[in-house]
Amino acid sequence: MKALITGIAGFIGFHTAARLSKAGWTVAGVDNLNDYYDPGLKRARLAALGDAVSFHELDIAAAVAFAKLIDDEQPDVIIHLAAQAGVRYSIENPFAYARSNLLGHLSVLEACRHAKNFSHLIYASSSSVYGGNKKTPFSETDPVDAPVSLYAATKKSDELMSATYAHLYGVQQIGLRFFTVYGPWGRPDMAYWTFTDKMLRGDPIPVFNHGRMRRDFTYIDDVVDCIAAIADKPPSFAGEDRPHRIYNIGNHTPVPLLDMIGALENATGRKAQMDMKDMQPGDVCETYADVDRLAADYGFNPATPIDKGLKQFVDWYRAYFNV
Template structure:
């Protein structure tokens, strides 16, 4: 029986699809291929998946009422990895309706699909470290209060967690929410700092360094994220009442933004032209994942240091992405 992956042309989603296919699972991927960032990148990610045995793809807007149910009602879906969402903290100030539609209405449609699948086993869905808002206590623990979001994006992700809890309570729907912390790596999102900094530095352009560089992020390499998602997917919370859990997925080693840029300078062999600016609305000063619970329940520990992970991204960007875009 196939595993459904929403956001299959996205950064994390495409990597998850590859991992599942490599271990022999059948995968149905869905994505609406929207233009929040250049769809060329999404098509490049999809190209790595199309034609592989066991993979099928449907271009679907998950927020459209009953679109998933109509397309997949006969597929006998038992497991879902739900990653489709409108991403980006700052963009939520410009286009809030996109977040309500994709992250809340879309999440509801996924819940309803799972609810209607006989013998459904497990829904794993993406939450975000943004739900911790401006919490001062670090590291961030799953037990911390998260009822003071500082961006609409964060509010929609907290809403997803509440909706999922309700469906687990009412209908016994097994679910696990994963609070991702600043995921990066090859085929990543071009609106993220590691990508925009790399592009600007190689083009000799200045980079914007917010809060005068006094920002800390728990950068988490994509391979570690994929390993965590697969481990969780294979172990639904069947004995919990209600059957739902939340886990942080981070690196447990926050990096200061200035040090992050220092590493990029060494890897690129380019000195950054740093333009220091005030912190942006919706941003938080620091993220820091307490990984105790995920290690306790799954034996999971992140393996990739920031230096190694950024090195892999830079190698990919130079050897593959620049070459690909010049040929398109």
């Protein structure tokens, strides 16, 4: 079996490529290596993959070039993880989200529509689509028509485009709403990374909404277990009018922000100096995943508690930066 992964130099893309190649898949990947965060980290991830994958540096929003790549590679499964990430950055640079998340996703859908010997598309959505939803845990059947950030709006738009392509052209698709994925080789814009960096330097950390927040932190290994299982076998769409399904991927255990900071204090051996701040625009107080659908279809059982996962991250961070 052959998979093509977009965003292969990104956090989740890198781990997915490593897992599939280890399982015997042929893996090709594409990434534009943009400078949203240090491209050196992205290149280091590619170097860690080595010859296990074939890499193409390409912007997926370049539809003609991306379609040619799919025609050349002829993958069985496309795993679309490339996106402009980050809620807060979407306020500063909205057009980056329109190109990467909207045009990029449409480019992938068009390539899938015309692909030969193609099975199914797996694509990244986000828990951000739930916006300020007060009902918890968040279920895939909840309304998601009130986003509180442009990033969330683009991800909701991606889901709608995918549903349309499933209806019009029969493109089999699975959208994954990720809940705060963390772990080794993670993203430097995420709170657990910036907190670790500042705590090890002895600098204060910004704690928004005065710490009154909870997140469903989901360890990378649990996430990749799901992606690999869905890559091996898409769900049955028998009796459905369109072959498109959405799954939450979360730990089903929201962690208070102050507890996460406490786990980092234990992992780093440093006491956090907390700079309490008001809530930032576009942020939400809580995320909490209902994962019953994923458990029923794929036996999903997230197994990594926050203290263990953050210890793994801090150990990696110390080794990577020689701290």
